[in-house]
Amino acid sequence: MSQDNGLLVDVRGVDKVFKRGAEKIHVLGGLDLEIPEGEFLALMGPSGSGKSTLLNLIGGLDKPTQGEVHVAGKRIDKLSDRKLASWRARHVGLVFQFYNLLPVLSAARNVELPLLLTRLNSKQRKQQVDTAMTIVGLSHRMKHYPRTLSGGEQQRVGIARAIVTDPTLLLCDEPTGDLDRKAGDEVLELLQTLNESQGKTIVMVTHDPHAAARASRTLYLDKGQLGEEPIE
Amino acid sequence: MKYLRLILSNLKRKKLRTTLTALSILVAFILFGYLAAVKVAFNQGVDVAGIDRLVVRHKVSIIQFLPESYKDRMLKIDGVDLAVHATWFGGIYQKPSNFFAQMPVDPEPFLDMYPEYLLEPEEKKAWLETRTGAIVGRVTADRFGWKVGDRIPIQATIWTKKDGSSAWEFDLVGIYEGAEKGTDTSTFFFRHDYFDEARQWGEGNVGWYYVRVKDPERTAEVAAAIDAEFANSPAETKAEPEGAFFQGFANQVGNIARILMAILTAVFFTILLIAGNTMAQTVRERLNELAVLKAVGFTDRGVLGLVLGESCLLAAIGGLIGLALAWVAITYGGDPTNGAFPVFYFPVRDIVIGVLLVLFVGFAAGILPSIQAQRLRIADALRR
Ligand SMILES: Nc1ncnc2c1ncn2[C@@H]1O[C@H](COP(=O)(O)OP(=O)(O)O)[C@@H](O)[C@H]1O
Ligand SMILES: [Mg+2]
Numbered sequence: 001m002s003q004d005n006g007l008l009v010d011v012r013g014v015d016k017v018f019k020r021g022a023e024k025i026h027v028l029g030g031l032d033l034e035i036p037e038g039e040f041l042a043l044m045g046p047s048g049s050g051k052s053t054l055l056n057l058i059g060g061l062d063k064p065t066q067g068e069v070h071v072a073g074k075r076i077d078k079l080s081d082r083k084l085a086s087w088r089a090r091h092v093g094l095v096f097q098f099y100n101l102l103p104v105l106s107a108a109r110n111v112e113l114p115l116l117l118t119r120l121n122s123k124q125r126k127q128q129v130d131t132a133m134t135i136v137g138l139s140h141r142m143k144h145y146p147r148t149l150s151g152g153e154q155q156r157v158g159i160a161r162a163i164v165t166d167p168t169l170l171l172c173d174e175p176t177g178d179l180d181r182k183a184g185d186e187v188l189e190l191l192q193t194l195n196e197s198q199g200k201t202i203v204m205v206t207h208d209p210h211a212a213a214r215a216s217r218t219l220y221l222d223k224g225q226l227g228e229e230p231i232e
Numbered sequence: 233m234k235y236l237r238l239i240l241s242n243l244k245r246k247k248l249r250t251t252l253t254a255l256s257i258l259v260a261f262i263l264f265g266y267l268a269a270v271k272v273a274f275n276q277g278v279d280v281a282g283i284d285r286l287v288v289r290h291k292v293s294i295i296q297f298l299p300e301s302y303k304d305r306m307l308k309i310d311g312v313d314l315a316v317h318a319t320w321f322g323g324i325y326q327k328p329s330n331f332f333a334q335m336p337v338d339p340e341p342f343l344d345m346y347p348e349y350l351l352e353p354e355e356k357k358a359w360l361e362t363r364t365g366a367i368v369g370r371v372t373a374d375r376f377g378w379k380v381g382d383r384i385p386i387q388a389t390i391w392t393k394k395d396g397s398s399a400w401e402f403d404l405v406g407i408y409e410g411a412e413k414g415t416d417t418s419t420f421f422f423r424h425d426y427f428d429e430a431r432q433w434g435e436g437n438v439g440w441y442y443v444r445v446k447d448p449e450r451t452a453e454v455a456a457a458i459d460a461e462f463a464n465s466p467a468e469t470k471a472e473p474e475g476a477f478f479q480g481f482a483n484q485v486g487n488i489a490r491i492l493m494a495i496l497t498a499v500f501f502t503i504l505l506i507a508g509n510t511m512a513q514t515v516r517e518r519l520n521e522l523a524v525l526k527a528v529g530f531t532d533r534g535v536l537g538l539v540l541g542e543s544c545l546l547a548a549i550g551g552l553i554g555l556a557l558a559w560v561a562i563t564y565g566g567d568p569t570n571g572a573f574p575v576f577y578f579p580v581r582d583i584v585i586g587v588l589l590v591l592f593v594g595f596a597a598g599i600l601p602s603i604q605a606q607r608l609r610i611a612d613a614l615r616r
Contacts, residue, residue, distance in 0.1 A: 052615075061527055062611040082531050089529025096614070100524045104241040114528040116234050161528070 009035035014067030029224035042212035045221035093162030095172040108142040132160040152183025257550025265558020268582035273573035287477035291468040297437035319439035323386035336427035355406030366402035369417025507597035515601040523613030536606035543598020551590030
C-alpha cells in the first residue's frame with residue numbers, strides 16, 4: 001500500500017483558497033504533511049484554522065487550489081470527480097462529529113451503505129456488516145434506528161460504517177466533539193485498538209488534548225501551516 | 233435492486249407527505265383513465281368505421297330525406313357493391329333519458345353490410361320472418377334487461393302511425409354481439425317494410441344510405457360518381473367515407489372532449505407542481521445526507537439516480553395504482569351514464585400512454601431536485 005518512502009499520505013505545498021463572493025479566504029498556504037503507514041495522527045488547532053479543510057483534501061472530498069496530494073502512492077488531486085468518488089469508496093473511511101447517519105436506515109443498513117457500491121452480494125455484505133458491528137461492540141444493535149441509540153453508540157455505528165470496507169485510511173473529524181467524557185473515551189479506545197491491532201492509519205481532528213494524547217503524534221495547524229508545537 | 237430499499241426508506245421518511253403526493257397522482261390517473269374511456273366513447277364511430285363503406289346523405293343536411301328509389305340507381309354505379317338505407321326513428325323508451333338510437337333497415341342487406349354485428353342464425357331467421365321483429369345490441373339489452381321474446385314499446389317523436397298514435401311496439405327477436413371491443417352494440421334495428429307501411433307520412437323516403445364499394449382504394453372515386461349521379465336532382469347527395477361521416481358527428485361532441493383534455497392538462501400540471509415540490513423539499517431537507525452518500529463514495533450521477541429514482545417510484549406508486557383502479561372501475565363498474573355511451577372501456581393504447589405519462593411525471597418532478605443533488609459539493613454541504 002505504501003509508497004517507496006513508506007508514506008501513506010504525502011501532501012506537498014498545498015494551498016487552499018475559498019471564495020466567498022468577492023472575498024478570498026486563504027485557509028492553507030504551502031502546507032506539507034507526511035503520514036507514514038500505520039500512524040495515528042492527531043490534528044489540533046483553533047477553530048477555523050482549516051483542520052476540516054485539510055482532512056477533506058486528504059480524503060478526496062475536496063481539491064486543493066494548488067499543490068499535490070498523494071495517498072497510497074496515487075496522486076488524487078487531479079482525479080475526475082467520478083474517479084475520485086470510487087477512489088473514496090475503496091480507500092477512505094470517514095467519521096464525523098455529528099455521526100451523519102441516515103435516520104431512515106437501521107444501524108446495520110447505515111453500515112452497509114458503502115458496501116452497496118461494491119460487487120458483494122447481500123450475504124457477503126451482511127457478513128461484513130456483522131464483523132464491523134462486532135468490532136465496534138454493537139452486534140446487539142443491528143436493527144436499531146439512529147434516533148434510538150445514544151450519542152456514543154451512534155458514533156460507533158459511524159465508525160463501523162467507516163471501517164466496513166476495510167479502507168486504507170480512516171479520517172475522523174472531531175469524533176468525540178459531541179460526546180461526553182465516558183462515551184468519548186470509548187470511541188477513542190476503539191480508534192486506538194483499530195490502529196494498534198489492525199494497523200489502520202488514522203488521522204483525527206480534535207480540540208481536546210486528552211483525545212490527542214491517544215494518538216501516536218500530534219500536529220498543530222495555524223495560519224495555514226502545520227507545526228509540532230501549539231502556537232500561543 | 234439493492235438501491236431500491238434505500239429509495240424506499242427515503243420515501244417512508246415523511247409518510248404523510250409521501251401519501252398525500254401519491255394520492256394526488258393517483259386521483260389524476262383515475263381521471264385520466266375515465267377521460268380516455270369517454271374519448272373512445274365519443275370517437276368510436278370513427279375508429280370502427282369500415283374503410284370500404286360510404287355514407288350517402290342529403291347534400292343539405294342529414295335530417296333531409298332521400299328517395300328510396302336511389303338504391304337501385306346506386307347499385308348500377310360502377311364500383312358499388314351494396315347499398316342499404318337507414319332512417320332516424322328518434323323514439324323514446326319509457327323516458328327521454330333512456331336514450332339509444334333506433335333505425336328501420338332492410339334486415340338481409342343490412343346484416344350483410346355490417347358483419348361486425350353478430351347475430352345467431354336462428355335469430356336472423358326469426359327477424360326475416362317477423363314483420364314487427366327488431367334486434368338490439370348487447371349493451372342496450374343488458375341496460376334494460378331485455379330478453380328475446382320481449383315486446384318493446386317505443387314512443388315516437390317524429391313518426392306517428394297511420395292510426396294517429398305514436399305508440400309503436402316491436403317484438404325483440406335477437407340480440408347481437410359486437411365482433412370487436414369497439415363495436416357499438418347500442419342501436420335498436422327494426423324492419424323498414426313494417427315502418428314504411430305503418431308510418432303516416434314520408435312513405436318512400438329514407439334517411440341516408442350506406443354503400444359498400446368493391447375496391448376500398450376507389451372509395452373517393454365512387455363517392456364522386458354517386459354525387460354526380462344525383463346532381464341537379466331535387467335531392468342532391470353527399471357521399472363520404474363512413475369514417476369522415478362519424479368524424480363530423482364526433483366533432484359536434486368533440487368540443488366536450490377538448491374541454492376534458494384541457495381539464496386533464498390542468499390536472500397534470502398541478503400534480504407536476506405537487507410532486508415537484510415534494511421532491512424539491514425532500515432534497516432540501518437532506519442535503520447533508522446526500523453529501524454523506526457522496527463522501528462514502530457514491531458518484532454525482534449515482535446520487536442523481538437515487539433522487540430521480542425516488543421521484544419515479546413516487547409517481548409509479550400513485551400513478552400505477554390510479555391506472556389500475558381506473559381499469560377496474562371502467563371494466564367492472566361500467567359506463568357512468570348507464571348506457572348512453574355506445575362503448576365504454578379503457579383502451580390498451582391509452583393504458584400504455586398512461587404508463588409513459590407516469591414515468592414522465594416522475595421524471596419531470598424529479599429532474600431539477602436531482603440535478604441539485606448531483607451538483608452538491610460535499611465540503612459545502614457537510615459544513616452546514
Ligand atoms: N466550503 C467552504 N466555503 C467557504 N469557506 C469555507 C469553506 N470551508 C471552509 N471555509 C472557511 O475556511 C476556514 C477553515 O474552515 P475549517 O476547515 O472548517 O476549519 P476548522 O475545521 O479548523 O474549524 C474557515 O474560515 C471557514 O469559514
Ligand atoms: Mg472543523
